[in-house]
Amino acid sequence: MQMADTPYQMPDAQGHFGPYGGVFVAETLIPALDSLREAYAACLQDPAFLAEYHYELKHFVGRPSPIYHAQRWSKLLGGAQIYLKREDLNHTGAHKVNNCIGQALLARHMGKPRVIAETGAGQHGVATATVAARYGLECVVYMGSEDIRRQAANVYRMKLLGATVVPVESGSRTLKDALNEAMRDWVTNIHNTFYIIGTVAGPHPYPQMVRDFQAVIGEECLTQMPEMVGRQPDAVIACVGGGSNAMGIFYPYIPHSDVRLIGVEAAGEGIDSGHHAASLTAGRPGVLHGNRTYLLQNEDGQIIETHSISAGLDYPGVGPEHAWLKDCGRAEYVGIADGEALQAFHDLCRFEGIIPALESSHALAYAAKLAPTLGKDKILLVNLSGRGDKDMHTVAEKSGIQF
């Protein structure tokens, strides 16, 4: 791999990861993105900003999150040892809050009193509403009406935290449409509004910025794994919808070329069924939501509706850096179907006493597939990106149970 010689430096100054990424937005947003880029670059050099970010991660979020050896489950699977990076133990129950803290501090730094966000499963919306309450910012969250139906508890959480949740009725009424609507709000209210994007997608500098704020996950692992087991893992596994938890844990491992990076997409009812959300596995490059990346689209370039049991993976695109890592071969991307994810969900509940998010269950399911093919001395590190309380309703429904 050519990266061994040259250090990995992505994106370039214009936000490109090879042919991916970039700034594909209407002219009205360009000045806002320019000033965001400048403010972000300045904050990265500002020791006071970084100190506050890390203080908040420690005292408000509860970082560092531990790594846990899933011993019983590993033994039952009969192969490699599975370790879990416990992002589910963060305040608000998922990795999303790491990024929200960073962007909310940036909003405050830029003098924007209002923040907006899009959300699919509701985790990013809850995290945004949480930090908005914490810093006294007005908060509006856009959410597809279909997702509102699937994630009623999270909608209520956001309201409790003082956010306004706006249902989006256009298109497929899911995450992608919420993103469209948030962009429309932003372009209309640029003077006082900061758009907190929840994943490593969107126009530059979002993919880079969100990755940088999430990289704390992988940075902690780089220290924690040698402390626990004396070495780095053989593979790092994370689920990929937009791909922020995966980029967060992958990024610090990119220079460690002997560590496999495996992204797990939602294969829904199976790739062949057409009902899935596996953009990297089954999509092709195109332009959506401000960046060039792999997209699920029909032959006429229209974005198609996706399916996953987990709302957080139900997105037809993927962060441009994942597109680049796939093309250059540094990371591998695989698919896990709804049923396989559900099985891993139940297994983790029963054998380890941890209720994982359905998103993270996709990464767990792939680890469960891979572990038995490897020796007991091999180590798999899975990013347990969120907890599953929000998914009780979906899982119960699948089991034919009504509350």
Next chain:
Amino acid sequence: MSRIQSCFDQLRAAGRRGLIPFITAGDPSPELTLPLMHALVGGGADIIELGVPFSDPMADGPTIQRASERALAAGMSLRKVLATVAAFRQTDTATPVVLMGYANPIEAMGVEVFVTAASEAGVDGVLVVDYPPQECVAFAELAKRAGIDPIFLLAPTSIEARIDDVAKAGSGYIYYVSLKGVTGSAKLDLDEVARRIPMIRERVGMPVGVGFGIRDAQTAKSVGAVADAVVIGSRIIEEIENAGPDAAVARVTTFMRSIREALDSLGESRS
């Protein structure tokens, strides 16, 4: 000389302001697009902006979103849009047609294939909303070589260096977005428009069309007093929406005439 350039030359010679209506191709049905295009010309259009429907029209307000959804549901596609332009050219060889849409359908077709097909169909300009100049250098060059003007947006927030970039990459005319927001919003700031347009025209050396938020004859007239052309989209789509398929052509013609008259009543007041 391109159809767009000669159109603006004639307008200037006659001391008139251009009227540029926008409709979404395929709304409410692909069959109605051709008669609507002729109706726009009959009602006084100088240039037609024809929207290529996209599943995720991020820069558009609810009206044009609905039009896109209707068009896609009715089976419209980029290939059919090009076929419609070719059919329009059978009887109208004078009115410039500008395609306005998003990058993905074009990239899905293949940029080179699209430019060739658009040129053959008789398309005169292309405005790709999510292609800012720095992301489409090759595309803009390709289009220019095929005789198609790449048209770019400028916004109230665009800084001067940005205006120069757009001037370098674009040709035909500049589409000045008269407000901060999406298409069809109602927050047009006339003073801002009057302040910015002369400077922009001077800097880009191209005619300037103004759009986003022009909803009636009075606003069109006020904008026309400072701009080279006014662009009206959402308001026309509302006419089509409210009229239903049978009355759409007649309603659009009537509405267009009211705007045309307002613009023509300006006379040669602008230097």
